[in-house]
Each structure stands twice: as C-alpha cells, then as structure tokens.
Amino acid sequence: MTRARTLDAALEARKADVKAGVSIPDVLELLTIDADPLTGGRGWVCDCPCCAEGRARVSADGRRFSCASCGASSDVIGFYQAARPAGFLQTIDDLHAALTTRGGRGDTETGSLF
Numbered sequence: 001m002t003r004a005r006t007l008d009a010a011l012e013a014r015k016a017d018v019k020a021g022v023s024i025p026d027v028l029e030l031l032t033i034d035a036d037p038l039t040g041g042r043g044w045v046c047d048c049p050c051c052a053e054g055r056a057r058v059s060a061d062g063r064r065f066s067c068a069s070c071g072a073s074s075d076v077i078g079f080y081q082a083a084r085p086a087g088f089l090q091t092i093d094d095l096h097a098a099l100t101t102r103g104g105r106g107d108t109e110t111g112s113l114f
Contacts, residue, residue, distance in 0.1 A: 011092065015077070017062030018095040024079050030098055031083055048072060049082035 028035045028046060035046035041060060048056040054069025066073040072082065081091050 011089075014092050014096045017099060018092060019063075019076065021099045024058045024065055024076050024097050025062045026098075027076060027080050027083065027095075030056075031080075033083065037081050051078060 014056070025035065025044060027033075027099045028044070033046055033049075033060050035044040035058065037044050038057070043060045043062075044058040045055045046058065048054040048067040048070060050056075050067060050072035051070035054066045056067045056072070060063045062076075064073065064075055072078075074082070077088075077091055077095070080095060081088070084094075086094065
C-alpha cells in the first residue's frame, strides 16, 4: 500500500469515528452554542451556523441539521465547518481529538460526549 493510500485510509477511519461518535448536540456544547429542545424529543433548534439569521433544526438523533431560511442542510462535519470556519482536515482533527480526549462515545447517562 502506498503512503498516500495509507493516509487516505487513516483519514477515512477518523472521519467514520467522528460521524459515529460525535453528534451535533455535542458540537453545540463544545462550541457553547445555545440550543432549545423541541417538544416531544423531536430534536433541537439553534441559530443557523450558515446564515446566522434563521433557526436551524437539529434532528432527534443529532446527526443532521437543516435551516428553512437559507436551505443549508448537512451532517455533524458540515455543521462544525459552518459554525467554526475550518477546512475539512482541521474539522476532522478537531472533532476526532475531542472524541478521543473525552474517552469515546460520551456519557451513557446524559448522552453527552463532552
């Protein structure tokens, strides 16, 4: 295997870890962004990280967000990149570091990573 393929495989593994182990509510907490829970456990709403004018709805499983004002929609990686402008590699590094520093999949009692 070439060095480039090894690096690509390592990046893909870290990306998969981030997608499996970090949710948008975790990012909200990490970046101290206020969010309000929707009734009935249907998710959360927060200021849209893309347009800063609309309210973004975060899915109940915390994996996707969407904004009715600007039409933005993405996963946890896209949310982090919009909330804290960073390139893809920096985003993966930041979120993977937070995941591994916190010891894995989050607090089982609260459901929070951080």
